[in-house]
Amino acid sequence: MKYIVGIGGMTNGGKTTLTNSLLKSLPNCCVIHQDDFFKPQDQIAVGEDGFKQWDVLESLDMEAMLSTVQAWMSSPQKFARAHGVSVQLDASDTHILILEGFLLYSYKPLVDLYSRRYFLTVPYEECKWRRSTRRYMVPDPPGLFDGHVWPMYQKYKREMEANGVEVVYLDGMKSREELFHQVLEDIQNSLLNRS
Ligand SMILES: Nc1ncnc2c1ncn2[C@@H]1O[C@H](COP(=O)(O)OP(=O)(O)OP(=O)(O)O)[C@@H](O)[C@H]1O
Numbered sequence: 574m575k576y577i578v579g580i581g582g583m584t585n586g587g588k589t590t591l592t593n594s595l596l597k598s599l600p601n602c603c604v605i606h607q608d609d610f611f612k613p614q615d616q617i618a619v620g621e622d623g624f625k626q627w628d629v630l631e632s633l634d635m636e637a638m639l640s641t642v643q644a645w646m647s648s649p650q651k652f653a654r655a656h657g658v659s660v661q662l663d664a665s666d667t668h669i670l671i672l673e674g675f676l677l678y679s680y681k682p683l684v685d686l687y688s689r690r691y692f693l694t695v696p697y698e699e700c701k702w703r704r705s706t707r708r709y710m711v712p713d714p715p716g717l718f719d720g721h722v723w724p725m726y727q728k729y730k731r732e733m734e735a736n737g738v739e740v741v742y743l744d745g746m747k748s749r750e751e752l753f754h755q756v757l758e759d760i761q762n763s764l765l766n767r768s
């Protein structure tokens with residue numbers, strides 16, 4: 574069985590942290606990080622606000638991300654081996670793929686492929702604080718969070734909800750351990766219900 578999990582939600586919600594924990598505990602589990610598909614800096618548009626528009630779908634090479642997902646779908650075993658994931662062959666033959674990123678549910682060709690879509694959120698103040706402690710490959714210029722990052726987050730979330738995309742919301746204020754156990758248990762239950 575092939576099972577695709579989305580770990581989505583806002584920037585600094587804790588997506589990468591949660592994903593790394595899940596990867597260690599789920600059998601035959603591969604990961605694709607959406608952040609690996611950012612276009613080069615010189616291809617990122619500059620908005621009327623003067624900010625480079627990092628937080629829009631057009632700044633990601635989603636076609637390339639889709640091709641990578643399709644490569645996994647056509648042969649999860651081959652994909653796992655090529656990415657250094659050890660494959661355990663047991664009777665259930667379950668293969669899991671985690672897609673991790675901040676705009677997972679806004680790209681039409683991918684949205685129906687998920688078996689389960691998680692969405693991490695934290696309050697505005699916490700998000701802004703966590704973001705201020707981070708250094709990205711291209712550092713945030715002053716004002717980017719309020720001028721671009723937060724408004725784009727709200728816009729895409731509104732669109733996702735208007736499109737009726739079904740997600741499981743996760744409270745990113747919970748501890749790392751609590752989130753990990755909650756999601757691991759939920760995935761395991763959902764896998765049992767399918768097999
Ligand atoms: N449950 C948690 N409670 C408190 N802090 C957390 C929790 N999970 C992650 N963090 C911290 O919050 C910050 C963001 O975490 P992480 O990088 O996992 O988020 P992200 O959603 O992947 O962010 P990005 O938008 O950069 O991809 C990090 O400093 C991390 O250590």
Ligand SMILES: NC(=O)c1ccc[n+]([C@@H]2O[C@H](CO)[C@@H](O)[C@H]2O)c1
Pocket residue numbers: 584608611627628675709710711722
């Ligand atoms: N990874 C990058 O190249 C990059 C560059 C500039 C900004 N970002 C930020 O990453 C977040 C998603 O994880 C987005 O909020 C981007 O602003 C990433």
Ligand SMILES: [Mg+2]
Pocket residue numbers: 588589590608
């Ligand atoms: Mg991350």
